[in-house]
Amino acid sequence: MLLEEFISKLEGEFDDMPKGTLQPDTDYRSIKGWSSMHALIIIAFVDINFNITLNGSDLKATKTVSDLYNLVQQKRPA
Amino acid sequence: MGLSLDKLSIHLPSQVLTNEMLAKEFKTDTADIFKRTGIETRYLSAKNETASDLAYQAAKKLLSENPGKKIDFLIFCSDCFDYIAPATSCILQDRLSLPQNTGCIDLPYGCSGFVYGLGIANGLLHSGMAETILFLTCDTSTKTLHPENLEQRSLFSDAAVAMLITKNNSPINSFVFGSDGSGALDLYIEGSAFRKPQDDNFKRETGLPYGQMVMNGTNVFSFALRTVPPMINDTLKKSGIAFDEIDLFVFHQANGFLLETLRKKMNIPKEKFYTNLKDYGNTVASSIPLALYTAEQEKVLKKGMKVLVAGFGVGNSWGATIINY
Structure with missing residues (x-):
C-alpha cells in the first residue's frame, strides 16, 4: 500500500474527517478532537490491513502520518 | 465426558449508571460515550455491598431454583474479595449453608477468570473429586475507579453470576x-x-x-x-x-x-x-x-x-x- 492510499484509508476510519485532513507531515495527535480512542482506531486499522499489532510504545515513537506509514513498512515481513 | 453448564442465575445491583448521567457529569454527549464504549447502561454496587454479597444473592437464587443439589466444591472467581485471608469462598459456604464437606476455592482472576474457573471445574469433575460444582463470579471494580476517570467509569460495571457445573455426555472440553x-x-x-x-x-x-x-x-x-x-x-x-x-x-x-x-x-x-x-x-x-x-x-x-x-x-x-x- 502506497502512502497516499494509506492516508486515504486511515482518514476513512475517523468519523467525519474531511478528505485531505491528513497529510504526510501531519502531526496526527494534533488533529481536532484527538483522544485515546483515535490511537485505538489507528492500531485497529494497521492490524486489520497489515496484520501488524502496534502497541503504545510503537505509537509513542511516531509523530507524523508519514512516521506511522514508515513504521508499518519496517514491521512488515520481508 | 464434557462438562455441563446449563443452570445459571444472575444478580445485578439496583443502582445504574447511564450515558445520560455520565454525559451530564462530564459535560460531554451520550453519543460520544456510546461510540467509545458500545455501552449504554452499567450497574454499580452500593457503598457497603461487596462482590460476595452480590454473588451470595445470585447463588441463593440458583440453589432455590435447583433444590437438593449436593455441592462438592464452591469456586468464587473475583478480583474483589472480602479479605486477603480467609478465602471469601469459605465465608460464602457458611452464608449459603452448604455442607462442611464442601471444598472452597477463591480464584483471583478477572476478565479471563470464567474460563480458568471452568478449567479448574473440569479438572475436579474428571479427577472424580467432585460431581457438582457451584461456580460464582463477581467483581465490584466500580469501587476502584477514580471519580474523574470517564474512560474507566464508562466501561466498568458490577454483576454476579452463579452456575452449577456437572459432567455430561458431550466430548471432553479442550x-x-x-x-x-x-x-x-x-x-x-x-x-x-x-x-x-x-x-x-x-x-x-x-x-x-x-x-x-x-x-x-x-x-x-x-x-x-x-x-x-x-x-x-x-x-x-x-x-x-x-x-x-x-x-x-x-x-x-x-x-x-x-x-x-x-x-x-x-x-x-x-x-x-x-x-x-x-x-x-x-x-x-x-x-x-x-x-x-x-x-x-x-x-x-x-x-x-x-x-x-x-x-x-x-x-x-x-x-x-x-x-x-
Whole structure:
C-alpha cells in the first residue's frame, strides 16, 4: 500500500474527517478532537490491513502520518 | 465426558449508571460515550455491598431454583474479595449453608477468570473429586475507579453470576490458557495489597479505600488483538472442531470497539458473535457467563449449540474453550 492510499484509508476510519485532513507531515495527535480512542482506531486499522499489532510504545515513537506509514513498512515481513 | 453448564442465575445491583448521567457529569454527549464504549447502561454496587454479597444473592437464587443439589466444591472467581485471608469462598459456604464437606476455592482472576474457573471445574469433575460444582463470579471494580476517570467509569460495571457445573455426555472440553505477566501493570489495582500499599497521599488524592484501577488502554487493546485470534485458532485445533461448526462466539465483553475489531479480524459472522455490552457494560469475570445467560434468555443460545468462550485481560492472561451447551 502506497502512502497516499494509506492516508486515504486511515482518514476513512475517523468519523467525519474531511478528505485531505491528513497529510504526510501531519502531526496526527494534533488533529481536532484527538483522544485515546483515535490511537485505538489507528492500531485497529494497521492490524486489520497489515496484520501488524502496534502497541503504545510503537505509537509513542511516531509523530507524523508519514512516521506511522514508515513504521508499518519496517514491521512488515520481508 | 464434557462438562455441563446449563443452570445459571444472575444478580445485578439496583443502582445504574447511564450515558445520560455520565454525559451530564462530564459535560460531554451520550453519543460520544456510546461510540467509545458500545455501552449504554452499567450497574454499580452500593457503598457497603461487596462482590460476595452480590454473588451470595445470585447463588441463593440458583440453589432455590435447583433444590437438593449436593455441592462438592464452591469456586468464587473475583478480583474483589472480602479479605486477603480467609478465602471469601469459605465465608460464602457458611452464608449459603452448604455442607462442611464442601471444598472452597477463591480464584483471583478477572476478565479471563470464567474460563480458568471452568478449567479448574473440569479438572475436579474428571479427577472424580467432585460431581457438582457451584461456580460464582463477581467483581465490584466500580469501587476502584477514580471519580474523574470517564474512560474507566464508562466501561466498568458490577454483576454476579452463579452456575452449577456437572459432567455430561458431550466430548471432553479442550482448553487453551496463557499468560504474559510482562503486561501485568497495564491493568491493575494500585494500592490494593502488599506490593504497593496505600500511603496518605494516595488516600487523600483518590479517596478510594480499596485501591485505584490503573489501565493503559492502548496496551490492553494491543494485547487483545495480538492474543485472541491465535487463542481461538488453537482452541479449534485442539478441539478438532472447524471454525464453521461453532454456533456462537461469546468473548469477554471488554468494550464495543475492541470486540468489533476482533470480530472483523477473525471474520466471525455478526449473527454468530454475541454481545450484551450495551445493556450491562464490562462486568469483568462475570461478563462471559452473564452473556451466556442473556443469550439464552433472548433465545440466541439454544441447547445443543457449540459455544466458543474466550476470556482475556488482567494478568495479562487468557483462556478459551468450547462448551457443548
